[in-house]
Amino acid sequence: MRSNPGNGKQSSRSKTDHGNSLRKAFHEIRELIVHGRLSPGSWIVEADLARHLAMSRTPVRSALHWLQREGYVIEHKNVRKSRMVVAPLTKEDAGELYSIIGHVEGLAGRQTAALPKAERAEIAGRLKNLNNQLAEILKTKSPRASGIFDIDRDFHRAIIESGAGPRLQALHKSIEPQAERYWRLYASSIIHDLHLSVAEHSEIIAAILAGDPDRVERGLQSNWQKGCERLAHVIDIFGERGSW
Amino acid sequence: MRSNPGNGKQSSRSKTDHGNSLRKAFHEIRELIVHGRLSPGSWIVEADLARHLAMSRTPVRSALHWLQREGYVIEHKNVRKSRMVVAPLTKEDAGELYSIIGHVEGLAGRQTAALPKAERAEIAGRLKNLNNQLAEILKTKSPRASGIFDIDRDFHRAIIESGAGPRLQALHKSIEPQAERYWRLYASSIIHDLHLSVAEHSEIIAAILAGDPDRVERGLQSNWQKGCERLAHVIDIFGERGSW
DNA sequence: AATATACAGATTGTCTACAATCTTGAATAC
């Protein structure tokens, strides 16, 4: 037998955590940004994050590059160095973002609508279930935002996962958290206008059951479009964040 | 005065090239993949690339992560380690890719079509010029592929740059080279059916001049859709690459 | 007092070393 490494070091991490530090860094930093713990527009210092996550700068740095490529952080270009900044939240950016995700989901929904009838019915059932959960929350006196996000996200995710190919799914997965960021940081709008979104979801479900690609696409694009308008209204009231 | 570093080191790269190795690595490796120097489906060894590019593994590694997130390389997941392989070329992937880029450009073209008339005319002029260059090449006996790629790419890029916001532009910039990869590696189709593409371009130009968003979007989607069909035909003949 | 210069601290970009893990191939047992 190979000389047993012996030493009862069952500590989950040896000296060099030779596992998924990068993944962990990526997801944790993204969480920090999406949940607003890292303020929009604030500077990012690699070493600070590394300390916070208890790892070296190397994986943090790679994670930041991922996040940059996906739009969570942007870089202030000086001559050679680049300082990372948490992407600010602006009405204009929200508009473009929502437009893109609306089209991406529309494309996926189109393919969902083209599925055999049995599968469509199965999906519609799940969607209806999720939408009912939203409607339930609506009835409670003090809806907690956290649940709403998850359910709505699951609703859209279900459509993507049933209709989109691997490339489109990857694209969606990289864009969706950014929309979620806007929701979370301007949560009030979602809660207040939830009933509108529920109604729009119902239309989408009906369109899927009918197997009408155009109608599904229109429904999804409209859902995002109107969500964007609601969001823009809130941004007008509370102001943009991180851009000054 | 701080002790002068002195030593007339005018060598462009000091010991640690403190410039843009990462950018360089990203673009060079992408070129290698897009131009087929790195065969689809083949394994990538970080150290080899680092040697080839005369830099250390660190920037190469980061560059590979970028390329992974954008779909040029994919990772074979074992339990913990991940080996990178050059993304294979398959008919299915091409279909999805072309569908996505068609929609992305369609969305951009839609906004281009909504521009003021003067700007639209200016853009249409540039597009017409590019399309004429394509038509010229068509007349020559032995068209060289390289020029065609560049001109066609400029054609589409002009539409994006005039109509898309920063997010959509970034998205397009990350997807477009992957479509280019398919072209380059199945070049024969493009050259043979170039006249069809030229005609489709003319229709797009006309739609922009008319300021009709729907028509522009349809034109662009159709251009990519038909390009995809032409490509699929070639893939059928020559076979997929890198997937076995 | 205002401006320019030089220095010190902070931060980033890269390199090298090392540990963990995977792969491959050969030796052994059946």
Add this chain to the structure above:
DNA sequence: GTATTCAAGATTGTAGACAATCTGTATATT
């Protein structure tokens, strides 16, 4: 001859150190 086990090499993931650059402040000069 085939299957199993073990070990050596290959490769990846992370850490830590160093060099280059940037930024802000204090000092000197006019």
